[in-house]
Amino acid sequence: MKSYIWSLPTRVFHWLFVVLILLAFLTDDDKLLNYHALIGYGILTLLIFRFFWGYLGPKYSKFKDFPMSMKDVKEFIVNIFNSKQKYIGHNPIASYVMIGIFIVVFLIIITGILTLGIQEGKGLLSSLNSSFFKEMELFEDIHEFLSGVLIALIAAHLLGILSDRVLHAKHETLNSIFSGYKVTKEDESIKLNIFQKLLAVLFLVIFIAFLIYNLTTPSNPLIASSYESVDYKKQNALFVKECGSCHTLYPPHTLPKKSWITLMSDLENHFGDDASLDEEDNINILDFLVKNSAETSTQEASVKILNSIKNKDIIAITHTNFWKNKHKNISKEIFEHADVKSKANCKACHSDIEKGLIEDDKIKNIRAYM
DSSP states (O other), X not given: OEEEOSOHHHHXXXXXXXXXXXXXXXXXXGGGHHHHHHHXXXXXXXXXXXXXXXXXXXTTTSGGGSOOSHHHHHHHHHTTTOSOOOOSSOOXXXXXXXXXXXXXXXXXXXXXXXXXXXXXXXXXXXXXXXXXXXXXXXXXXXXXXXXXXXXXXXXXXXXHHHHHHHHSGGGOHHXXXXXXXEEOSSOOOOOOOHHHHHHHHHHHHHHHHHHHHHHHOSSOTTTOXXXXXXXXXXXXXXXHHHHHSSSOOOOGGGSXXXXXXXXXXXXXXBTTBOOOOOHHHHHHHHHHHHHTSGGGOOOHHHHHHHHHHTTSOOXXXXXXXXXXXXXXXXXXXXXXXXXXXXXXXXXXXXXXXXXXXXXXXXXXXXXXXX
């Protein structure tokens, strides 16, 4: 006999959850960070629905119907090869895996929001950037660790589906997540009441509205950056004139104080050129660079450049391990392109660098130089 055990809302949630988690992994790239973050918020919306559905939904979808006692677990393991299984909904092991996935995904989203705010200065928690930016990598490491745990749980879930397909094929458990029907001894069918239907429709409307809002408002509070462009000409016209006339105008926060002092003290040998200034102008520009150096910035690039240089005598960003790791997959031909010419020409790809911004989502597609 076939029983209807997985309602349409439960199945829609399941497949939206699967699709969005897959998209989250596929967009785990600096250039796609905004999409990655919005997908995370979308998954959070689904989790909120599943939380309420776990208490207000139909039988088998409620958390209280998950057989999670140690007695159930032991009984299931002992009788795992028995073709006659008594569990209509999730079995005990699957219950633990599903709850584990929900908890881990929730923690991934929370650490993701923290990472976005602290490390990137974006989103709802961007205000934390100025307070915790020195610990930015901690939250990113936790986020990535939890992502690894999620992969393990997903693997366990898929292994469970495969084993159930082999050991209990006649129950049609795999098919049930598509059709909603599972083979049972007696009619165990569920039926949604009006309240459950309204709850499901309400969350579906909220989810669709969320998607429309984010598609039509790319720079919304969920991903908006707290960093503002800088008009260096207004701040120090001499700096712009002398330092931006021959090459990219590197923002002061791209090098630490020590590097600026070293660089400005030997302008006669400025990367093969004589860029000497009179003493007054030199002091003026150096003072501006030191006051706005990497030590004073909370931007991710500034912090990582600072950590990469430490006490080394480096005056070129391209000589730092941070820069090398970030650009290691870019071919030599790209840097030799007529429109790029050199590794030092940052503005060829970072369109806003001369405004003091180094945003991952504003990087020009390097295919333009192929």
